[in-house]
Amino acid sequence: MLDFLPAFPAFLLIFMRVTSFFLMMPLFSYRSIPASHKIGLGFFLAWIMFLGMEVPSLEISGTYFLLIIKEALVGLMIGFIAYLMLSAIQIAGGFIDFQMGFAIANVIDPQTGAQSPLMGQYLYTIALFFLLTVNGHHLMLDGIFYSYRFIPLEHWIPFGDENMAEYIIRALNTMFIIAFQMSIPVVGSLFLVDVALGVVARTVPQLNVFVVGLPLKIGVSFIILIAVMSVLLFAVSQAYETMLGTMRGLMDLMGGS
Known part of the structure; x- marks a missing residue:
């Protein structure tokens, strides 16, 4: 117990980074998970990481409190990048909902508590099940563990580096590109349906396209979704690869590489 006391400040820094990562990390940040469970899981993971790495000897001083703020920001930024990449799936669903006519109905997202497109x-939800199937949550936990190789506990972060801001903006751009690629099969098909309904409305004025169009677009959307579901899962796997690569690139920048 006496041997642990000199390393206790380093353990607190590890615990701060892990718990901050859980605040933004997909799946682990659900509001339906009690806060006590998140803190307990973060404590045990931090303890395992503490036992598996060499920690420096730190003293509790004014500089130490700045290191606590740094660790919290590191965990939040890494978790935010992971969540940003997976947000592309919800944005793609929003594009599809807008074309299907489902944009007027929303559901509550259990992760953020905000309204989300159907x-x-x-x-x-399918993407999260796929994430669990391929053990992607283990890879994200590996990412926070190996982040100490890029960003040691006593290392300061160049938060004012313009390359870091540019990198996050590029990640945001990549998110919208992934969302567009996932939604274009359904959105493109519904655009052709709209063109066909416009032609029918001009050639057959007696037909009320507003009554026929909505159920037709919903039916076509579900048919296209069933047909391209395998392609969507492939796009989701590409989004996971992009997420892990983006997390590593951000850690490289924060580590000064």
């Missing part, structure tokens, strides 16, 4: 939440 198809976006449906695709996001």
Whole structure:
């Protein structure tokens, strides 16, 4: 117990980074998970990481409190990048909902507590199941563990570096590109349906396209979704690869590489 006391400040820094990462990390940050469970899981993971790495000897001083703020920011930024990449799935569902006519109905996202599009939440749920199937949550935990190789506990972060801001903006751009690629099969098909309904409305004025169009677009959307579901899962796997690569790139920048 006496041997642990000199390393206790380092353990607190590890615990701060892990718990901050859980605040933004997909799946682990759900509001339906009690806060006591998140803190307990973060404590045991921090303890395992503490036993598996060499920690420096730190003293509790004014500089130490700045290191606590730094560790919290590191965990939040890494978790935010992971959540940013997976948000592309919900944005793709929002694009699809807008074309299907489902944009007027939303559901509550259990992760953020905010309203989410129907198809976006449906695709996001499938993506989370796929994440668990391929053990992607283990890879994200590995990411926070190996982050100490890039960003040691006593290392300061160049938060004012313009390359870091540019990198996050590029990640945001990549998120919208992934969302567009996932939604274009359904959105493109519904655009052709709109064109066809416009032609029918001009050639057959007696037909009320507003009554026929909505159920037709919903039916076509579900048919296209069933047909391209394998392609969507492939896009989700690409989003996971992009997420892990983006997390590593951000850690490289924060580590000064």
